[in-house]
Amino acid sequence: MTEILDIVLLSFMIVLAVAVSRMQNLFMAAMMMGIFSFLSAIMFTLLDAVDVAFTEAAVGAGVSTVLLLGTLSLTTHEEKVVKKNNALALLVVLITGSALIYGTLDMPQFGDPNAPVHQHVADRYIEKSEKEIDIPNIVTSVLASYRGYDTLGEVTVIFTAGIGVILLMGHIWRKEDEQ
Amino acid sequence: MISVGLFNYWACMILMMIGLYTAIARPNLVKKLIGLSIFQVSVFLLYISMGKVSGGTAPILGEGIDTYSNPLPHVLILTAIVVGIATLSLGLALVVRIGEAYDTIEEDEIIERDVVND
Known part of the structure; x- marks a missing residue:
């Protein structure tokens, strides 16, 4: 059953991506990107990545659609x-x-438990994270503890991007204030 | 029973190429960023597909479960999604700024105006 769902959803995503690529109306393209992100969130749930799924649904489908629409309102939508x-x-x-x-x-077949991806540190995380970190969600313990430096780097990137956006948009906001 | 085989990877590659084509062939700057987003999502799907173990469940520890999907790709992609939104917002801010300075967000018109100004 999940195999059929997997194939159908992926085919639907390909059709949607082609439609977005060909669309002349940017407003419609932005909304279709929201649907595309939601479909990918369903795919992530099917593939057991629940944390990724809700991040994609909130950030990919929510925030990025809002950002795209905001940009279109400041520029053009055709x-x-x-x-x-x-x-x-x-x-x-x-x-x-x-x-x-x-x-x-x-590449190894989809779902193959002997694939090289699963032979490295993942087993250790699954076996020992309960004893070492004591959080049932392994993704959280890896994100916040084992690979905490990655998250620190991520925060640095967001901080830099935030400064960049403020520098680029600052004078537009000031102009609006003066009016 | 249908076997997915390598279909997931192929679908990711096709999506990736649609995104790449949109990013290089469309002159509209917002469209380029949308293409980049499609490209990003396809990379996320590729990673998560590789982390899937058949018969496994989501990597949340529970009684009586002994097969979990690989949590490591999930963590990497969680980080990548947030970094992706940061780069997208910076790109869109640049587009707004370019649109303000050139009065257009079409790449060829921007280059034309640059040539005239020189």
Whole structure:
């Protein structure tokens, strides 16, 4: 059952991505991106990544849609019709895509418990995190403790991005205040 | 029983290429960022697909469960989602700023205006 759901959802996501890519109305494209993010959140739930699923639903479908709509309200919501032929771009994409798909051919089958991904530290986290951290959710203990430096780096990136946004948008906000 | 096999990885690659095409072929800057978001989601899906163990459950410890999916890709992607939104917001702020300075967010028109100004 989950296999069928998996294939159907992924096919739906591909159709949606093509639609978003071809859409001239940017407002509609932004809303479709919200649907796309929700579909990916369902996929994450199917693939047992519940923490990722709710982060994607809140951040990917919520915040990024709001940001896109905000940008469109400050600029324009209609994309110019493209007349130019993009044969070169299509060629580059097709070559890259075939190379990547060729690269997947010797990857382990989906769900294979003996895949190299599962042979490293994951077992240790699953076995020892209850004793060492005492939190039932392994993802939380890895995020906050074993790989805490990653999270620190993440916070640094968000802080830098926040400063960048304030510097770029600051004078627009000041202009609005003066009016 | 249908076996998914490598379909998940192929779907991720196709999504990735749709995102890449949108980012390089569309002149509209917001559309480029949307393409970048599609690309990002496909990478997330690729990682999470690799972490799945068949018959496993979500990595939350419970009585009588002995097969869990790999929690490590989940942690990495959790970080990547938040970093992704940070880069998206910075990119959109740049688009707003460019739109204000050039009065357009189409790449070819911006380059045209740059050439005229030089």
